[in-house]
Structures are given as structure tokens and as C-alpha cells.
Amino acid sequence: MTMQLPPDISLVSELHAIEAELAAATNATALEAWRVKYLGRRGRLSQLTQQLGSLSLEQRRAFGPLVNDAKRTLEDLFAAAQRALQEPKAARESAAHHLDVTLPGKPVTLGRLHPITQTVREICAAFQGMGFDVAEGPEVEWERYNFDLLNIPRDHPARDMWDTLWINWTDPNEEGRRMLLRTHTSPMQGRIMEQAKPPIRVVVPGKVFRHEATDARHEWHFFQVEGLAVDRGITFADLKGTLYEFARRIFGADRRVRFRCDYFPFVEPGVEMAIDCFLCKGEGCSLCGDGWIEIMGAGMVHPNVFSAVGYDPEEYTGFAFGIGAERVAMLKHGIDDIRRFYANDLRFLRQF
């Protein structure tokens, strides 16, 4: 029996050529073109399948399985080609994520605390070790806390001690209640005493602002650490003892400390405390003038301040102090100009 192959059935015998065509399809577009040409809906294989219908039963029996085999073979070949095309991409991707553990590491630059932050924390820690709490308050403050409650009435000449940066805002509910950038941390004295009853032992670190020209010892904004101790029977000896101990903890035992009378409206008597200059060791130089650097104001809380917050000045006494954190940092580290702290020069800041 001779069988006449319908022309397209020759595809089965063309398999090698078709395979070679597939091998030449090295990108997705070529591969897709190949798929459409042979396996597509109107591709060679489906044409072939349709042509089977016009064959005799005998011919169909003979060629049907051949066509099926050819189809399976082409499908397998196509799937393999598709995988091969994707593989290099996968390999490339994994190479990109490949970690070469033999490469030298990149140095990690660590940030650090600003020297003033460090100093403020050291000052607070010195007082915490003596039983003081730490509290913080607002930098934008009411005139009432910054001045009125501290025995500095409006129009009192003592206000000139603090050149004030005013905020353009007054409380509409309270006639003439003005806002400012706090000129010292002392407003927290009133805020704390309004809310708590003695005994009080607290330090208040924070930023303060003054409308002032800058020089080697003055900045227009700087940090203070306020201190307040209120109880029955607190004396000036407690003030001196506490502050000597503070100086010893921060500067060491061999630093000299000097107390002198000073005036602040919210203390009586008032003092300033100075430490001998690190540059000239108390001889006198262009930084300090007379050999001493003042680091804080202090004194016994004025009875008027107690009365203003509702404490009985006959029953309670206390002391307060306000430490200039930059001055302490200058003394500790031998810095000759306060403005260096805020010049953002990393060569300076990295040394701490």
C-alpha cells in the first residue's frame, strides 16, 4: 500500500530544520515569531491537524500519531528554548545580588552627641546623683513666668538685665499677656512651684535666647541648667555645699571656686559662682579678664517669688541657680570662644 503524503505532512520530516530555526531564535521576539509560525492557532501544526480530516481513515491512523508526536516534540523544544532564554537573566540578577565577602568593608561613620548636649547631660547627672529630678519646659514662654512671677514687674529696670526677643502675640483672653523667647530657664521655677508642693529638688536643662551681640563669651542663644530646691529649713550653707559638690563632680577637686555677691530680682541674697580660668590659671587674660570665669548665678529664693506662687515664705526657704552650660564646656575642654560650638565645623565637633 502506498500512501500519498499530503504536502504539509512533510513537516514531520522537517523537524531538524525546524529545530535549527528555533535554536537561532535567541531573543523573546524571535522565539514568539517561531511559536506563532509552528504552534500558533493558525500555525503549521494546527493546519496539519485540520488536513488530517481530509485524509482517509487509514491515512489518519497512520499519520495521526506522527502529527501528535511532532506536536509534543515541538512544544517541549519550545518550552526548553523559553527556559534557556530566561536563564541568563536569572543568572544576571543573582550576580547583582551576589555578596563578595572578601571585599574590604565600608567604614560606618558614627554620629555623636554635640559637646553641649554632652555637657548638659553631665551637669544633670551630677545633680541627679544628689537627689535632684530633671524637668523641661517651653522655649516660647509667657512674660508672666519669665518675669512677673520672678519678682520682675513690668517696667522694672531689672528687665534690662535680659535683652528680650518678643513674639508678636498677646493672649487675647488676658489683657497684655505677652509672649517671648525665654531669656533664662528660671520661668520653670514658677511653673514647677505652681504645680507641686515642697519638698522640691529639680534641675531644668534648656535653651535660652537673648537679643545680644555675640563675642567670645556671649551667644544670642545658649543652654542653661536651672536648679531649684525648696523645703523647710534650707539655708545658704546648703546652696554652697551643693554647688561646691557640683563643681567637684564636674571639674575635679583641684579647681578653685569663687562666690561673689550678685543681684537677681528673684533671689536674696544673690551670688555668682566662678571657676578659675583654664587658660591663665587665675592670672588674668584676654578670655577671662580677672582670672575667673563666671558659670552661674544663684541665691536664696526671694520671699516675693514664694508668695507669687502661693507658698508661705515664713514656712519655706530654698535656693535656686542657673548654670551656663557653654561656660562649663569651655572650662572643661579649654575652648576659648563660645561661638565655636555653633559654627557647625565638623573638625571642631568631631573632637568630643
Ligand code: PHE
Ligand atoms: N536666671 C539667671 C540668669 O539667667 C540665673 C539665676 C538663676 C540666678 C537662678 C539666680 C538664681 O541670669
